[in-house]
Amino acid sequence: MILGMDTSSDTMTIALFDNDAVIGEYTTNLKKNHSVRLLPAIAALMEECGVKPANLEKIAVAKGPGSYTGLRIGVTVAKTMAWDAGIPLVGISSLALLAENGLYFSGKVVALMDARRGNVYAGVYQTDKGAMKNLIPDSHIALTDLLEQLKQDGETKTILFTGTLNEQICLTIKDILGERAVFASSDYTYSRASSLVKLANKLPGEPADNFVPDYLKLAEAESKWLESRRSE
Numbered sequence: 001m002i003l004g005m006d007t008s009s010d011t012m013t014i015a016l017f018d019n020d021a022v023i024g025e026y027t028t029n030l031k032k033n034h035s036v037r038l039l040p041a042i043a044a045l046m047e048e049c050g051v052k053p054a055n056l057e058k059i060a061v062a063k064g065p066g067s068y069t070g071l072r073i074g075v076t077v078a079k080t081m082a083w084d085a086g087i088p089l090v091g092i093s094s095l096a097l098l099a100e101n102g103l104y105f106s107g108k109v110v111a112l113m114d115a116r117r118g119n120v121y122a123g124v125y126q127t128d129k130g131a132m133k134n135l136i137p138d139s140h141i142a143l144t145d146l147l148e149q150l151k152q153d154g155e156t157k158t159i160l161f162t163g164t165l166n167e168q169i170c171l172t173i174k175d176i177l178g179e180r181a182v183f184a185s186s187d188y189t190y191s192r193a194s195s196l197v198k199l200a201n202k203l204p205g206e207p208a209d210n211f212v213p214d215y216l217k218l219a220e221a222e223s224k225w226l227e228s229r230r231s232e
Helices: 034-048 068-085 094-102 143-151 167-180 193-200 220-231
Strands: 002-006 011-018 021-029 058-062 089-092 109-116 119-128 131-142 159-163 181-183
Touching: 002 034, 002 068, 002 193, 011 034, 011 193, 021 034, 021 193, 034 068, 058 068, 058 193, 068 089, 089 094, 089 193, 094 109, 094 119, 094 131, 094 159, 094 193, 109 143, 119 143, 131 143, 143 167, 159 167, 167 181
Parallel strands: 002 058, 058 089, 109 159, 159 181
Antiparallel strands: 002 011, 011 021, 109 119, 119 131
16 A cells, blocks of 8 residues: 655645555645645555555655645655655655656657756656656756756657646747647646656655655755855
8 A cells, every 4th residue: 555645846646556556536726725735634544545554665755846834845745755664765766757748649748847046956767668757857958958958859740738737837838849848738738646656656665765856956045054154
């Protein structure tokens, strides 16, 4: 039995997996406080599915990148539950979860999260033998640099974009890639914990106390603090 959760963005999604099947999932895509809602949602889903904490064999969590606050909420809850139960914790890339929306797309799938100031968190994936393969490692990058890299790949196939697809990002993508760019419909632009638990089922996990999120970029306050220390 696996419990999975992702709070790395506005989306809060949790799921339970047992006997090679998702037995329950709860997903909201709202700008609300995950810290208040996550634990009650987990408790409600477990009760509805007749699952007790002792039944859990593994915990899965989106490990980043994403919202610093959101990531810390999900990771803290996941680590606490895994540590308390003495079971493994599996971290899955938040971008890999977004890319799962394009599992049946034949070309490249670009998972994006807005990192502000013209930058994005991005990963480039493509289906290979029924699973998503990471072609370009997840990174914090200027959107225009990523698009120019894709433009120069020598291919003519369309590229599917999923994740943060606000108007400005879409306009920039279209301006550089033209007709090669296609965009996922709105219901395929956020992650689902059902994908998280299915991916986690294939991985052994690690002890909870060894686990750290993958931010890809320091928070602005941390960057300024480190810069001030260097100047001293």
